[in-house]
Amino acid sequence: MNNSRFELYYKTQAIIPEDQWDAFLDALREPLPTTFRVAGSRQVARALNDVVRDTYIPNLTDLVFEGEAVPPPKQIPWYPDGLAWQFNVPKKVLRKNPEFKKFHSFLVYETEVGNISRQEAVSMLPPLFLQVEPHHKVMDMCAAPGSKTAQLLEALHADDDVNSSSIPSGIVVANDTDAKRTHLLIHQSSRLPSPSFMVTNLDASNMPNIKVPHDPPRGSNLRNLVFDRILCDVPCSGDGTMRKNVAIWKRWSPLDGNGLHSLQLRILKRAMRMLAKGGRIAYSTCSLNPVENEAVIAAALNGIPGFTLIDVSSLYPQLSRKAGLTRWKPPVDKELTFFDSYESYLESLSEERRKMSKMVKTHWPPDNVDGLCLDRCMRVYPHLQDTGGFFVAVLERAEFPSASGHPHREGKRSAGHLEETSTAKKPRIGDDGVAEDIMDQDESVDASASTSASVPVSDQGECAEGEPRENAGDTGFREAPYTYLSPDNTSVVTCLQKLNINSSFPSQNLLVRNPSGEAARSIYLTNDLVRKIIESNDYMKLRLVTAGTKIFGRQEGKTAGSGFRVLGDGIPVVMPYIADEHIVTADVEVLRILMEGYYPLLSAFNEEFRETLETKSPGNHIVRFPAGNRDGVNLSHDLVVPIWKSGMSLGLMIDKKTKSALSLRLFGNDITTVGQQKAKSQTENQAKGHQAETPVEHAPMLDELRESTPVIDDKDVLG
Numbered sequence: 001m002n003n004s005r006f007e008l009y010y011k012t013q014a015i016i017p018e019d020q021w022d023a024f025l026d027a028l029r030e031p032l033p034t035t036f037r038v039a040g041s042r043q044v045a046r047a048l049n050d051v052v053r054d055t056y057i058p059n060l061t062d063l064v065f066e067g068e069a070v071p072p073p074k075q076i077p078w079y080p081d082g083l084a085w086q087f088n089v090p091k092k093v094l095r096k097n098p099e100f101k102k103f104h105s106f107l108v109y110e111t112e113v114g115n116i117s118r119q120e121a122v123s124m125l126p127p128l129f130l131q132v133e134p135h136h137k138v139m140d141m142c143a144a145p146g147s148k149t150a151q152l153l154e155a156l157h158a159d160d161d162v163n164s165s166s167i168p169s170g171i172v173v174a175n176d177t178d179a180k181r182t183h184l185l186i187h188q189s190s191r192l193p194s195p196s197f198m199v200t201n202l203d204a205s206n207m208p209n210i211k212v213p214h215d216p217p218r219g220s221n222l223r224n225l226v227f228d229r230i231l232c233d234v235p236c237s238g239d240g241t242m243r244k245n246v247a248i249w250k251r252w253s254p255l256d257g258n259g260l261h262s263l264q265l266r267i268l269k270r271a272m273r274m275l276a277k278g279g280r281i282a283y284s285t286c287s288l289n290p291v292e293n294e295a296v297i298a299a300a301l302n303g304i305p306g307f308t309l310i311d312v313s314s315l316y317p318q319l320s321r322k323a324g325l326t327r328w329k330p331p332v333d334k335e336l337t338f339f340d341s342y343e344s345y346l347e348s349l350s351e352e353r354r355k356m357s358k359m360v361k362t363h364w365p366p367d368n369v370d371g372l373c374l375d376r377c378m379r380v381y382p383h384l385q386d387t388g389g390f391f392v393a394v395l396e397r398a399e400f401p402s403a404s405g406h407p408h409r410e411g412k413r414s415a416g417h418l419e420e421t422s423t424a425k426k427p428r429i430g431d432d433g434v435a436e437d438i439m440d441q442d443e444s445v446d447a448s449a450s451t452s453a454s455v456p457v458s459d460q461g462e463c464a465e466g467e468p469r470e471n472a473g474d475t476g477f478r479e480a481p482y483t484y485l486s487p488d489n490t491s492v493v494t495c496l497q498k499l500n501i502n503s504s505f506p507s508q509n510l511l512v513r514n515p516s517g518e519a520a521r522s523i524y525l526t527n528d529l530v531r532k533i534i535e536s537n538d539y540m541k542l543r544l545v546t547a548g549t550k551i552f553g554r555q556e557g558k559t560a561g562s563g564f565r566v567l568g569d570g571i572p573v574v575m576p577y578i579a580d581e582h583i584v585t586a587d588v589e590v591l592r593i594l595m596e597g598y599y600p601l602l603s604a605f606n607e608e609f610r611e612t613l614e615t616k617s618p619g620n621h622i623v624r625f626p627a628g629n630r631d632g633v634n635l636s637h638d639l640v641v642p643i644w645k646s647g648m649s650l651g652l653m654i655d656k657k658t659k660s661a662l663s664l665r666l667f668g669n670d671i672t673t674v675g676q677q678k679a680k681s682q683t684e685n686q687a688k689g690h691q692a693e694t695p696v697e698h699a700p701m702l703d704e705l706r707e708s709t710p711v712i713d714d715k716d717v718l719g
């Protein structure tokens, strides 16, 4: 793996001290270790992390395979709470060593259901530096496939506990311009069902303002929503990922970054205009190229006053990093011709070639480069901690304009208390240097004005992914509208009553996604702010792909009749609103029977459980399995699941993959009907001598799973 222009280009930029150059190149040629993060809100993640640390790691320590010592997985030192891990063992160890095989199988199952996120170590960094809190309004400008969005959501849900979800007052809006990839985002975030989540499908460089009512309301006047935290993980040339994407060695060109610079700058500037005073932006790329990194930051700071690069060197001190560059030379051609300035470059061109040139002034370091504190940007290199290459910069918008006239030259400011500021009558401050308050009024369109075209009504229930729905204009946007149900709606009232959900439940925030606006198949819950946004904006102009989380689904039952049941993902959300006496308690033996059979008969269960269930009406109930160790099965925390009583039998209402992962975690193998069928066909195949059918050889390798996890589909639910 060689590319002489790559070497020459980065040597010219002096990104690495001369004496580290060989180590840097050697590391780039090594395959990347496998890294993963235990996902989910804080307590859920910690509980699963305990399983990794206490159940698996001890058996993976001091292993020898074919005469060679195999290093055990280790925690990534800088990741909070030890929730991120890395290991570097050959595939044949994962396939053949019994302990690693078991561990690998656990990782594959948990990754498929989204409890573990396979994510590059460096890609975990930007959300950490944003330090999101549950009240923050957060925007992820270029979010798909969503591994960082998941981290933002986890931080928003820091107050959740293992069995119940909070309803944060803040929001995460995840956006991507690629419509297909926005659906990956939805899957990726489905393991942390959040009423505070929205997904939009917009060009981040031209994002419309999002309108919300004034607080307190001022008639029908709306204001622009400003965000406390914005992530700009922009599209980039990606040469920091060469260890994983080896094809980049061959196709890399020094000009790759030049073309992306302008889009990256436009996205960052748009984010700056949407940021609240005192708010923070993390700008990141997986590129080493200063044209995509420091040059973008410098141009943004010079383009929009009132921002500072903040010094985050004291955060995550165990992360080895280098300072941002303060000098760089943009390449004007593939042959690596450099000019000291844009002006000298222009002088070298004929009139005609000047017109055709794609180079722009902001490719070069600006005259005031030394005053911008670009050394506060962070560069992460592969040889420092065996990672990919990465760039992160954290910008903060000043609470108050600087009297010095150079807000970006101020020292470190605290991001401490971030209040959303009113947008009314803010001073515009011009060339005298005091920050011009352009944040809330800019050239982009508003999303509040409704479109005149009507949405054709379909008598189908939900708008399935990809289902054509003719919408206004010719935008190609095909999503069903959002309609909030009245809390008096019969379906809502019956559903809440049947589950004994108490009156403090925010039933005013239940919405449906179908053209008739009726409770057809699914009911979603949002928080208050999402509701305000939906009610104050045209969802088609916002290109709103999803909002809130689906918590109830219609169930057709022969004996129980038709009605809404709480979905597996809805359980944590409704749990705080259900009194303990309405929840059935059972032991792991009951769980085993529910897992092993498809709708087992009541007579299969122990007397106590059977008698309790016999008194219950047909339909949806919630069962709790208390934490503890019984019959060799260890439940580290209470497990709460929905069941469906149909006549004299019971069904466990969680999807097949989640069920299999849970079974593996609790019982050591997949005892579900699906698991039993798989095991049976493997035994048959082995008997026939088909060696390739052994489970692990047939299962996907962890590395082959996309860096976005679950495909949890309600169609998978039994019943």
Ligand SMILES: C[S@@+](CC[C@H](N)C(=O)[O-])C[C@H]1O[C@@H](n2cnc3c(N)ncnc32)[C@H](O)[C@@H]1O
Residues within 6 Å of the ligand: 123, 141, 142, 143, 144, 145, 146, 147, 148, 149, 175, 176, 177, 178, 181, 202, 203, 204, 205, 233, 234, 235, 236
């Ligand atoms: C580096 S990837 C983002 C990775 C993501 N943040 C994650 O952690 O999973 C860049 C994303 O930007 C999207 N993108 C490209 N141009 C865009 C634009 N103008 N507006 C919004 N998103 C854009 C791409 O579709 C791609 O998904």
